[in-house]
């Protein structure tokens with residue numbers, strides 16, 4: 334740049350493109366977005382605390398009752414063992430599926446402009462938001478696993494299994510929060526978004542293996558359960574935390590499906606996201 | 612890269628945007644060199660914001676093209692974004708976090724390394740007179756402080772071109788004067804080219820080397836404030852008279868109404 338800049342100011346120096354290259358820049362951008370979300374949660378953690386109530390009710394009330402009456406065939410597992418990964422997946426779904434409301438709010442408040450006018454690629458913006466949503470999902474994982482321990486549910490808790498749970502929860506949160514942002518970019522108003530969110534949550538939950546095995550579903554519902562990404566999240570978590578049996582697929586299949594769907598949704602959402610500036 | 616100071620950093624050619632049947636921006640052609648402030652004035656709905664959104668790559672042009680800081684806005688939007696700063700018409704700061712945190716995110720998105728980001732943020736806050744309020748939640752800022760924070764945020768990466776959409780709307784006279792001084796300073800010290808919109812004629816008069824008067828998406832007059840005033844051929848004419856002549860009289864009323872709505876929105880935002 335040519336201006337004879339006064340030397341007292343750092344702002345004078347135009348930003349050199351660092352030699353460290355594009356990958357470092359992308360990592361920095363993603364880290365910034367995730368760090369931003371973490372700061373927001375720190376300023377206002379009430380949502381996280383309130384979100385802990387629902388899984389507690391499911392495990393304590395529903396789980397204990399159904400364990401007692403042996404109504405659901407879960408093979409070698411007790412019903413609570415079977416249910417805990419399902420409830421963890423459900424909490425991840427419920428907290429992520431409304432994440433798009435944040436982008437609608439940011440659109441209404443103009444905050445999204447600041448992201449869209451920056452040089453960060455759209456897919457990085459969306460991917461970064463998706464990872465941010467995982468922070469909320471992980472907080473749910475902590476709650477559910479602590480509850481399960483308190484209820485002395487016998488789960489496999491080892492270093493590799495916990496690491497696996499973290500990966501699965503991050504993927505699941507990213508998947509459903511991106512789905513949520515896709516919907517948000519399409520409908521663009523809170524009212525319509527909430528309507529669609531409500532409409533989607535229950536079918537996703539009930540047409541999955543979260544609280545009962547697919548084998549007890551009516552035949553016509555089963556294909557939906559197999560097409561439902563929540564099923565793969567539940568299955569991954571069961572693979573990781575239950576001592577034996579009652580899974581549908583090997584862990585790698587579950588994780589690959591989750592990863593593939595997430596990447597597809599991120600690309601789709603990156604195409605739609607600029608609509609939020611208009 | 613040594614740009615000759617005569618080479619314009621914003622060049623728009625026949626820039627056009629339609630929304631359905633409405634032509635919001637109609638074949639605009641203009642250029643802005645370094646060190647200069649170009650003002651877009653015109654009544655509500657004239658197409659000022661739409662023009663800025665195209666130049667900042669937020670909206671695709673329907674026709675025509677433009678280069679900003681040497682790059683085509685449609686073909687290389689990423690390169691354009693790297694080199695511009697934008698203060699939108701509506702508030703874009705996040706009230707839920709502090710001023711410093713707002714700037715931290717923006718700095719990160721522009722790839723400013725951590726070690727350099729802190730000092731740059733502090734300097735930008737200093738420049739806009741916000742140094743003492745960096746750790747305050749933006750929710751507790753006044754309207755004028757938010758506006759200044761947004762300008763600070765648009766400066767972090769030392770843009771070559773700054774787009775300011777109604778930078779002083781809703782500010783008290785003191786805050787407005789402060790923003791004006793910053794705009795002068797940026798131009799003189801950093802050689803930044805600035806494109807701004809405003810409804811305040813004394814602002815356009817005070818700040819702009821050149822002004823384009825827009826009406827229904829078209830330029831109805833372009834020139835320096837002095838030329839525009841002289842063009843009316845009445846002694847003592849003000850820019851206000853220029854505006855009336857080209858954009859009609861009805862606009863002042865509707866402007867006041869829109870402004871009230873906007874101020875309410877800002878107030879609601881801050882709760």
Ligand SMILES: Nc1ncnc2c1ncn2[C@@H]1O[C@H](COP(=O)(O)OP(=O)(O)OP(=O)(O)O)[C@@H](O)[C@H]1O
Pocket residue numbers: 611630633635653654655656657658659660661662700869
């Ligand atoms: N996304 C959109 N969809 C449809 N019409 C739009 C859209 N954005 C702007 N318009 C229309 O384009 C015209 C120009 O709007 P624009 O916001 O550019 O005006 P402006 O000059 O900035 O006005 P103001 O002074 O009120 O800010 C208006 O008639 C507006 O209603």
Ligand SMILES: [Mg+2]
Pocket residue numbers: 659660661700776
């Ligand atoms: Mg406008």
